[in-house]
Amino acid sequence: MIGKMLLVFIVAALVSVRSSAQSWTADNGNGTYTNPLFYDEFSDPDIIRVGEDYYLAGTTMHCLPGLIVLHSKDLVNWELASYCMDNFNLGDQFRLVNGKESYGQGIWAPCIRYHDGKFYVFSNINGVGMQVFISDNPKGPWEHRNMGGNIYDLSVLFDDDGRIYAVHKYGSVQLTELKSDLSGIVEGSTREIIPEGNAMGEGHHIYKIDGRYYIISADYSPMGRMQCARSDKIDGPYETVTICQRESFGTPIGHMVHNVGLGHPVPGDGFKFNVGGQGGNRLGCATVHQGGIVDLPNGEWWGISMLDFTSVGRTVALSPVTWKDGWPYFGTEGNLGRVPRTWFKPNTGKTVAPHAPYVRNDDFDGKKLREVWQWNHEPVAGMWKLSGGKLRLNTMPAKDYLWARNTLTQRGIGPVSAATVELDFSHLKDGDIAGLGLLNMPYAWLAVERSAGTFVLKVKDQNGDKISQGVSLSPKSAVYLRVTGDFDKDVAHFSYSTDGRNYTNIGEEVLMPYQLKTFQGTRYSLFAYNRNGRNGGYAEFDNFSIVEPLADRxxxxxxxxxxxxxxxxxxxxxxxxxxxxxxxxxxxxxxxxxxxxxxxxxxxxxxxxxxxxxxxxxxxxxxxxxxxxxxxxxxxxxxxxxxxxxxxxxxxxxxxxxxxxxxxxxxxxxxxxxxxxxxxxxxxxxxxxxxxxxxxx
Known part of the structure; x- marks a missing residue:
C-alpha cells in the first residue's frame, strides 16, 4: 500500500516536473560522479582505451539492433557509438515464429579490442558459436564473421608475438588460439590454464600488462566477487586473489522469480510464478562483479564492472583501481576491494558536460527511430513504419504479449521513471490489442482491445492472471497511456488520460521481479498483436516520453x-x-x-x-x-x-x-x-x- 501511495504521488507530480525533466547521469557536476554510471541495464561490460577515447561494449541478448558500443571522453559521460548488428538471420527462434524464441539467449558477454587500426567486438551466440565484428570506425559499419566453436564468456588477447588467444568458459579457464585471419579457431589448441576450483568463475577479461598476463573474472557463487589471476606465461601457472567483494552500494536484494529461467519455456497465461521477497542482507550477485580495467594516459587505472540493480537489471559501476603488490584492486588506498558510490572523476584531461547516454523521448517525427529503441527479437519488415509523425505497428497473430512480434522496447530506468505515450486505436480490428507494456516474465500491460466492434481499455498482470475492470473508449478520440515504475522497489502502476493532462489510475500495483528467462530487467514497450490468429489492423503511437523525477540530484x-x-x-x-x-x-x-x-x-x-x-x-x-x-x-x-x-x-x-x-x-x-x-x-x-x-x- 505504501508503494502504491508513493507511485500515485509521483504520478501527480509528473505534470509539474515534465518541462524540466532530465535523465540520469552519473556526473554530479562538481568534479565527482555517483554510481551506477547508468540507472538502466548494461550487462557484461568490457572496456578499452584508444588514444584519448574510451569504448564500452555490452550484452543485448535477443534484442535488436544488437551488441551495443558506447563512447566516452571522461569515463563518466557516455554516448551511443553504434550497434554491431541489425539482425541475426539465424532462424525461427530469433523471429518468434513456429513456437520458437531466443529470450535470454542471442548474443552476450562481448569483448571489445583495438589492434592495428581496427576495432573488434567478439561475442557468443548460444548454439551458433563465437562471432567477431570488425570495423575501422567504432560508429560502424561492422563486418560480421561467424568463427564457430563452443567459446563463451570470452576475452581476446592480441599478444606481442602476433598470436591471438581467447580465454573462455565457466569454472575452469580455457585458452584457445584463434587463426590470424580470424576465420576460426586453431584446431586442437584448446587447453585448460586454470583448473576448476580456483574460484575464477566466468566473464573473463585478459590483459598483458608490463609483460605479465592478467585474467579478471567473476565468481558469483556463493557470492558475487571479482577474482584476478596472473602469470608470467600465458599457459600459467597462475596465482589468484580476490580484488573486489561485498560491494553492494546498499542495493537491496530484489524480488526474483525462482521458477522461470534459462531453458524454461515461456510462461503462458495461468502460470503460477514463484516470486521471492525483497530485502535482506544476503550477498549474492547484487554485489559488484564481472568487468574489466583500463589505463589512462596519465597512468591512472580504472575498473568497470556490473551490479544487479533489482528490476532495472544489471547496470554498470566505475571504480578507481589501486595497484598493490602487483595486483589491480578495485577501490582506494585504505579500502581495497570496495568501490565508492561517489568518487572523484577520472583525470582524463577532458572536460565534458554532464549528459545521459541516450535520448529517450521520441515524437516519431524523424525518418528513423531513436537509437535507444530495440526490438524484442527480429522485427518483421513491412509491418511497421514511421508515417505522418507517428509510429505505426500492424497487428500480427500471437497467443499472448510475450509472443507478439514487432514489440518495440526501451530499458526501464531507475530509480523512478514514468513512460507516457499517445495511442490512436481507431484502426484496430476485432481481436487486436495494442498499448504500453512492461516486458518481463511476468509481464503487464495497459492496452486497448477491440472486440465485437467495441474498444475497451484494461490492465493485464500476468502474475496472478489479473485483468482490471475495463473502461470503454470512443474510437473518435486518442488515449494517453502511462506506467510509473519504482525500480528500486520493483513495483509499477498504470494510469490513463483522455486529454493528456488529467490521469486516472487503473488496475492494481504491479510487481516487477527479476528472472533469468529474459535475463534482463523490466523494459518499457510499445506493442500490437491479434489474439484471433490473423493479421488485423494497426495502432499508431505518438509522443513517447520518459520522466525521471529523482534524476536531478x-x-x-x-x-x-x-x-x-x-x-x-x-x-x-x-x-x-x-x-x-x-x-x-x-x-x-x-x-x-x-x-x-x-x-x-x-x-x-x-x-x-x-x-x-x-x-x-x-x-x-x-x-x-x-x-x-x-x-x-x-x-x-x-x-x-x-x-x-x-x-x-x-x-x-x-x-x-x-x-x-x-x-x-x-x-x-x-x-x-x-x-x-x-x-x-x-x-x-x-x-x-x-x-x-x-x-x-
Whole structure:
C-alpha cells in the first residue's frame, strides 16, 4: 500500500516536473560522479582505451539492433557509438515464429579490442558459436564473421608475438588460439590454464600488462566477487586473489522469480510464478562483479564492472583501481576491494558536460527511430513504419504479449521513471490489442482491445492472471497511456488520460521481479498483436516520453544547510557530545540535545564537506587510522574534518572520511561511539553506516 501511495504521488507530480525533466547521469557536476554510471541495464561490460577515447561494449541478448558500443571522453559521460548488428538471420527462434524464441539467449558477454587500426567486438551466440565484428570506425559499419566453436564468456588477447588467444568458459579457464585471419579457431589448441576450483568463475577479461598476463573474472557463487589471476606465461601457472567483494552500494536484494529461467519455456497465461521477497542482507550477485580495467594516459587505472540493480537489471559501476603488490584492486588506498558510490572523476584531461547516454523521448517525427529503441527479437519488415509523425505497428497473430512480434522496447530506468505515450486505436480490428507494456516474465500491460466492434481499455498482470475492470473508449478520440515504475522497489502502476493532462489510475500495483528467462530487467514497450490468429489492423503511437523525477540530484548534497542524521541501523540520531565524542542518541533520551544533533554542512569543493556541530563543540573530525579511526569533535578544522558525501538517494547518505577512505559509522547494537573504519554498507543499509538526512533549514 505504501508503494502504491508513493507511485500515485509521483504520478501527480509528473505534470509539474515534465518541462524540466532530465535523465540520469552519473556526473554530479562538481568534479565527482555517483554510481551506477547508468540507472538502466548494461550487462557484461568490457572496456578499452584508444588514444584519448574510451569504448564500452555490452550484452543485448535477443534484442535488436544488437551488441551495443558506447563512447566516452571522461569515463563518466557516455554516448551511443553504434550497434554491431541489425539482425541475426539465424532462424525461427530469433523471429518468434513456429513456437520458437531466443529470450535470454542471442548474443552476450562481448569483448571489445583495438589492434592495428581496427576495432573488434567478439561475442557468443548460444548454439551458433563465437562471432567477431570488425570495423575501422567504432560508429560502424561492422563486418560480421561467424568463427564457430563452443567459446563463451570470452576475452581476446592480441599478444606481442602476433598470436591471438581467447580465454573462455565457466569454472575452469580455457585458452584457445584463434587463426590470424580470424576465420576460426586453431584446431586442437584448446587447453585448460586454470583448473576448476580456483574460484575464477566466468566473464573473463585478459590483459598483458608490463609483460605479465592478467585474467579478471567473476565468481558469483556463493557470492558475487571479482577474482584476478596472473602469470608470467600465458599457459600459467597462475596465482589468484580476490580484488573486489561485498560491494553492494546498499542495493537491496530484489524480488526474483525462482521458477522461470534459462531453458524454461515461456510462461503462458495461468502460470503460477514463484516470486521471492525483497530485502535482506544476503550477498549474492547484487554485489559488484564481472568487468574489466583500463589505463589512462596519465597512468591512472580504472575498473568497470556490473551490479544487479533489482528490476532495472544489471547496470554498470566505475571504480578507481589501486595497484598493490602487483595486483589491480578495485577501490582506494585504505579500502581495497570496495568501490565508492561517489568518487572523484577520472583525470582524463577532458572536460565534458554532464549528459545521459541516450535520448529517450521520441515524437516519431524523424525518418528513423531513436537509437535507444530495440526490438524484442527480429522485427518483421513491412509491418511497421514511421508515417505522418507517428509510429505505426500492424497487428500480427500471437497467443499472448510475450509472443507478439514487432514489440518495440526501451530499458526501464531507475530509480523512478514514468513512460507516457499517445495511442490512436481507431484502426484496430476485432481481436487486436495494442498499448504500453512492461516486458518481463511476468509481464503487464495497459492496452486497448477491440472486440465485437467495441474498444475497451484494461490492465493485464500476468502474475496472478489479473485483468482490471475495463473502461470503454470512443474510437473518435486518442488515449494517453502511462506506467510509473519504482525500480528500486520493483513495483509499477498504470494510469490513463483522455486529454493528456488529467490521469486516472487503473488496475492494481504491479510487481516487477527479476528472472533469468529474459535475463534482463523490466523494459518499457510499445506493442500490437491479434489474439484471433490473423493479421488485423494497426495502432499508431505518438509522443513517447520518459520522466525521471529523482534524476536531478543537485539538491541531494545539502550545502549550507543544517541537517540531522539518523542512523538507519538503530534509529538513533548522531549527536555531538560535550566531551568531544560523536555518539548516537535516541529521541526522548535524557541526553538528547536538539542543538547537538544538528550539523551545518560546509562546502569544501569537489563534493567534499565539513560538518560543524550547532551546539558549538566544533567540527566532526577523524583522528587516527584503522581500528583507531575515532570520530571526534575538534574546535578547528583539520585534514581529518573532510568527508566525501555519498549520495544514497531518497534523502539518505554515507560519509566517507578523506583521511581513511572509509565510512563513518557505529555498531548499531552496542552503543559504541562513531568511528571511520567501516568498509561500506550492506544491502539492507542497517550496519550503522547509512544515515537518513533531515534538513532543518
Amino acid at each position: 543537485r539538491a541531494n548534497l545539502p550545502i549550507g544547510k543544517v541537517v540531522m542524521l539518523t542512523n538507519l541501523g538503530n534509529g538513533n540520531r548522531m549527536m555531538a557530545m560535550r566531551h568531544g565524542i560523536v555518539h548516537g542518541v535516541a529521541r526522548g533520551s535524557k541526553d538528547y540535545d536538539s542543538d547537538a544533533v544538528c550539523f551545518r554542512v560546509h562546502d569544501r569543493g569537489n563534493g567534499r564537506v565539513a560538518l560543524e556541530a550547532m551546539n558549538g563543540t566544533g567540527f566532526i573530525t577523524v583522528v587516527g587510522e584503522g581500528l583507531s579511526a575515532d570520530v571526534r569533535l575538534m574546535e578547528k578544522e583539520t585534514a581529518g574534518s573532510l568527508f566525501l558525501w555519498q549520495d544514497m538517494l531518497r534523502d539518505q547518505c554515507m560519509l566517507m572520511s578523506m583521511r581513511t577512505h572509509r565510512f563513518v559509522g557505529c555498531e548499531p547494537t552496542t552503543g559504541e561511539p562513531y568511528s571511520a573504519d567501516n568498509a561500506g554498507t550492506t544491502p539492507n543499509r542497517k550496519n550503522g553506516t547509512v544515515f537518513k538526512v533531515e534538513i532543518r533549514n
